[in-house]
Amino acid sequence: MKGDDVTMPCKGSMAHALDNRYPNAQVSWLLNGKPVYVDDKKKILEDNQDLLVKNVTHEDSGVFTCVVQIDRRTSVTVSLSTVTVQNDMPDLKVEVGYSFYLLCNGIILSRIFPSKLLQKWYHNTTLYKEFKDSSPRDENELYFKTSNYSDSGVWLCRIAEQGGRSRRSSREWVTNVITVQVMPPKTLIQKLIPYTIGGAVGLVLILLISLIYYIKAKLALRREIKAKTKKSDKTSKSSKKSKSKKKSKGKAKKDSKKSKGKSVKDSKKSKGKSDKDSKKSKGKSDKDSKKSKGKSVKDSKKSKGKSDKDSKKSKEKKKSHKRHGDSKSSKSKKKSKDKKQ
Numbered sequence: 001m002k003g004d005d006v007t008m009p010c011k012g013s014m015a016h017a018l019d020n021r022y023p024n025a026q027v028s029w030l031l032n033g034k035p036v037y038v039d040d041k042k043k044i045l046e047d048n049q050d051l052l053v054k055n056v057t058h059e060d061s062g063v064f065t066c067v068v069q070i071d072r073r074t075s076v077t078v079s080l081s082t083v084t085v086q087n088d089m090p091d092l093k094v095e096v097g098y099s100f101y102l103l104c105n106g107i108i109l110s111r112i113f114p115s116k117l118l119q120k121w122y123h124n125t126t127l128y129k130e131f132k133d134s135s136p137r138d139e140n141e142l143y144f145k146t147s148n149y150s151d152s153g154v155w156l157c158r159i160a161e162q163g164g165r166s167r168r169s170s171r172e173w174v175t176n177v178i179t180v181q182v183m184p185p186k187t188l189i190q191k192l193i194p195y196t197i198g199g200a201v202g203l204v205l206i207l208l209i210s211l212i213y214y215i216k217a218k219l220a221l222r223r224e225i226k227a228k229t230k231k232s233d234k235t236s237k238s239s240k241k242s243k244s245k246k247k248s249k250g251k252a253k254k255d256s257k258k259s260k261g262k263s264v265k266d267s268k269k270s271k272g273k274s275d276k277d278s279k280k281s282k283g284k285s286d287k288d289s290k291k292s293k294g295k296s297v298k299d300s301k302k303s304k305g306k307s308d309k310d311s312k313k314s315k316e317k318k319k320s321h322k323r324h325g326d327s328k329s330s331k332s333k334k335k336s337k338d339k340k341q
Contacts, residue, residue, distance in 0.1 A: 002088075006056050008081040010049040010066035018068060018078070026069040032062040033108045058087045061176055062105040065112070077112055082173040086154065090181035094147050097185065101143045104157035105175040118160040124153040152182045 010027060011018050018025065027049040029036040036051065038044055043052045053060055066079040094100045102121075109117060119131040121142050129142065144151060160172035 002057060002085045003055055005052065005054045006060075006083055007045075008051045008053070008064050008066070008079070008083075010051065010079050011068075012048075012079060014078060015048050022068070022070050028067050028069065030065045030067060030108070031060075032105050033065075033111075036064070053083070056083060056085050058085045058091060058177075061085050063108045063173065063175055065108060080109075080112065080173075082175055084156075084174045084177045086177045087179050090179045092178060092180045093183055094151075094180065095183050095185055096147055096149060098147055099143070099145050100147055100180070101141045102155050102157070102178050102180070103176060104140050104142070104159070106157065106159045106173075107140050109159055109173065109175075113161055116162055118162050120158045120160070122156040122158065123151075125156075128155075147182050149182050152180055154179050 008029075010029075027044070029044065029051050036042055041054050043054075044050070045052055049066065051064060051066070061084050062082070064081045064083065065077050067075050068078050069075045092100065092102075104119060104121075106117070106119060120127060121129045142155070142157075155178045156174060157176045158172055158174050161170050
């Protein structure tokens with residue numbers, strides 16, 4: 001029943017023998033041949049590896065098999081259980097005149113049982129179709145080319161194992177229960193609604209995509225402008241720096257030239273001044289030399305004149321002394337002579 005908790009046995013009476021013979025064997029559960037994953041709803045019990053399914057729904061319908069993996073190459077199906085849940089609401093809605101099909105979920109049984117199986121389809125508890133000596137692999141679905149209102153109701157698939165020549169069913173399983181509702185044809189408005197909704201949704205999606213594309217393009221353009229501006233600023237800054245450097249270099253060169261010119265000018269001026277001073281000094285020196293020479297000559301002349309004068313005076317004095325001496329001598333001589341006489 002829908003909403004019930006169902007426990008499906010795995011090893012059953014073989015548990016002890018399997019555990020003793022294959023202690024390292026791995027157990028897994030399959031639903032219609034596909035792996036069952038443990039979650040809040042499905043749980044594998046630790047004691048015998050039984051499977052507990054809580055609050056069963058139509059999605060849990062099908063064939064559950066417990067598989068024991070003995071080694072890498074060998075696996076054995078040790079148990080098989082079927083779960084069928086009938087929904088209150090239709091599982092399948094189909095418009096009158098359209099085709100549809102119903103699944104039996106019996107393929108896994110044809111893999112387990114090599115013998116031919118009997119597949120039966122019931123419509124509202126009445127046998128609708130029977131596939132004798134067939135494989136569910138070949139007849140896994142019941143196909144309806146054109147639906148009628150009479151096809152509405154509960155459809156049930158039952159698979160039975162045929163027992164030898166007597167064709168008596170030894171075992172059988174209900175593998176699926178499906179509730180079908182055949183709907184009247186849709187009006188033009190009803191037919192257009194999905195397209196209108198689809199068109200509106202499509203338009204909204206187009207608008208959203210366009211908006212996203214526009215925002216992305218805008219952001220990309222903004223980034224590009226920012227990068228360009230940054231590059232331009234960098235170039236401008238570099239240009240300004242280069243210009244400033246050139247200007248500074250030019251100024252330095254100019255200042256250097258100016259300084260050099262000034263230095264040369266000052267040097268020339270200094271040289272001129274020095275030459276002038278030298279000339280002036282030389283002139284003064286020459287003048288002083290001439291003056292000194294003139295003075296020296298004058299002094300020399302004066303000294304010479306004085307010396308000559310003194311010499312003359314001395315000479316005259318000597319001469320006078322001599323005359324005086326001679327006079328005295330003459331006088332003395334005369335006196336002596338007079339004395340003698």
